[in-house]
Amino acid sequence: MTVIKEYRVIGLMSGTSLDGLDIAYCNFKLENGRWSYQILETDSINYNPDFKAQLKKAIYLQSHAMIALHNTFGSWMGTQVADFIKKHELVVDFIASHGHTVLHQPDIGITYQIGSGQHLANSSGQKVICDFRTNDVYYGGQGAPLVPIGDELLFSEYDYCLNLGGISNISLKQNKVRIAYDIAPVNMLLNHICNSVNLDYDDEGKLGRSGQLNTALLQHLNSLDYYSQSIPKSLGYEWFASQILPVLDRHPDTTENLLHTSVHHIAQQLAKAIHSHKLSNATILATGGGAKNIYFIEVLRQKLGDQFTIVCPEEELIDHKESLIFAFMGVLKERNEINCLSAVTGARKDSSSGVIFNPA
Structure with a gap:
């Protein structure tokens, strides 16, 4: 008997090159134990010069300013996604967001991606899965690469x-x-x-x-x-x-x-x-x-x-493979299946990583 399960997910990626926010609306299908995908709609939102400068200098912010940017960036991403959903008239199961890496020192147990999941959920009106790296670092891994x-x-x-x-x-x-x-x-x-x-x-x-x-x-x-x-x-x-x-x-x-x-x-x-x-x-x-x-x-x-x-x-x-895969990581987290490989990161164990936020 053929068993098919489908997921409609928006993946978000903001990379260290600071070239903008990549958005990919993807369909994932599980059929007879094999996954397939389609990238259905995409967009890339450039950061304005001021926002780009803030992200570039975020590593040097004091804690309260870092948290403020974390929240602001989450709300901003949510607004971009809400506009994207409205423009393309999309039906979405959830958003999976990588966020933007500001701190990454796994050797001392630190990795931090800004882009508050709760703010993203609230401003988009969608369920959000994010923070994919922290759990792996907790288990002694590098928290990277995740793709x-x-x-x-x-x-x-x-x-x-x-x-x-x-x-x-x-x-x-x-x-x-x-x-x-x-x-x-x-x-x-x-x-x-x-x-x-x-x-x-x-x-x-x-x-x-x-x-x-x-x-x-x-x-x-x-x-x-x-x-x-x-x-x-x-x-x-x-x-x-x-x-x-x-x-x-x-x-x-x-x-x-x-x-x-x-x-x-x-x-x-x-x-x-x-x-x-x-x-x-x-x-x-x-x-x-x-x-x-x-x-x-x-x-x-x-x-x-x-x-x-x-x-x-x-x-x-070329442009959206990472946002596609973070959308897929969200699917695996939703299914409580492994999405972080210890053989890759050096963690003590494989894990199903990510944190779920529902719009308030």
């Missing part, structure tokens, strides 16, 4: 799933176990360089392509301690601010040269990580904003070699 559960159940046809967002992370099956980890900054670094000359990003990598390699900068970046650490491991803005920014300050150069060198640094670290798993004739699904940087993808292909095939899917999936 591998979606890679395992929705994208298992690929040998590697590579996310090229503010931070890059990779997911793969090794000895029949799903593993994943953060590799290096991507858009967090590239966009930071662009922001210094009042650009949001390097369109298709054109500026980076025109630059020259700064060998001293490249060597300094590649020597950072994180790249030699064993997994599980993860990155946050605190690491970027304390480790990457001082290196850039020590090697001043043109915007073009900084972008060119950073592209080669990132691609080198990704290729090193991918080669370490010794899978040949492998396919790599590349999503996230970095997959639109044509020059970066060219450099990555060169460093990987012919034994790897990088697949950059349709733009909708």
